[in-house]
Amino acid sequence: IDLQFVKAFLMTFESFTCIELLFVKLMQRYFVPESTKLMYKSEEEWRKELVLPVRFRVINILKLLIEKHVERVCENRWMMERLVLLIVVTLPAHNLEKLALDLR
Numbered sequence: 001i002d003l004q005f006v007k008a009f010l011m012t013f014e015s016f017t018c019i020e021l022l023f024v025k026l027m028q029r030y031f032v033p034e035s036t037k038l039m040y041k042s043e044e045e046w047r048k049e050l051v052l053p054v055r056f057r058v059i060n061i062l063k064l065l066i067e068k069h070v071e072r073v074c075e076n077r078w079m080m081e082r083l084v085l086l087i088v089v090t091l092p093a094h095n096l097e098k099l100a101l102d103l104r
Contacts, residue, residue, distance in 0.1 A: 006061055006064060007064070007068075010061075010064055010065055010068050010069075011068070019065075019069060019072060019073070019076070019079065020076070020078060020079060022065070023062075023065075023079055023082065026058050026061060026062055026065075027058075027082070027086070029054060029058050030054070030055055030058040030059075030090075032050060032051045032054050032055075036050060055094065055096065055099075056099070059091075059096070059099045059102070059103065062103065063102060063103055066083075066103070083103070086100075086103070087100045087103050087104060088100070091103075
């Protein structure tokens with residue numbers, strides 16, 4: 001992932017969307033569609049080559065978003081509720097506890 005591109009995107013995304021919609025889109029990407037399994041020989045290969053890299057990228061972008069817009073995120077009850085759910089429920093359910101700790 002191009003870190004400079006991500007940083008530039010996070011500085012400018014508000015010119016075409018809101019932080020809530022960006023969060024929704026990131027979460028949609030995090031949940032890789034099951035239909036993409038068909039392109040892989042096995043579920044294990046699918047998880048290793050597609051699902052985990054996508055999830056790592058999404059969480060890293062989310063972490064940068066939070067760092068860049070911490071005040072707005074913390075003041076946004078809707079977003080805070082979903083972040084808590086992601087950190088406490090979703091990431092541990094996918095065996096990604098370390099990523100959950102990175103977001104805290």
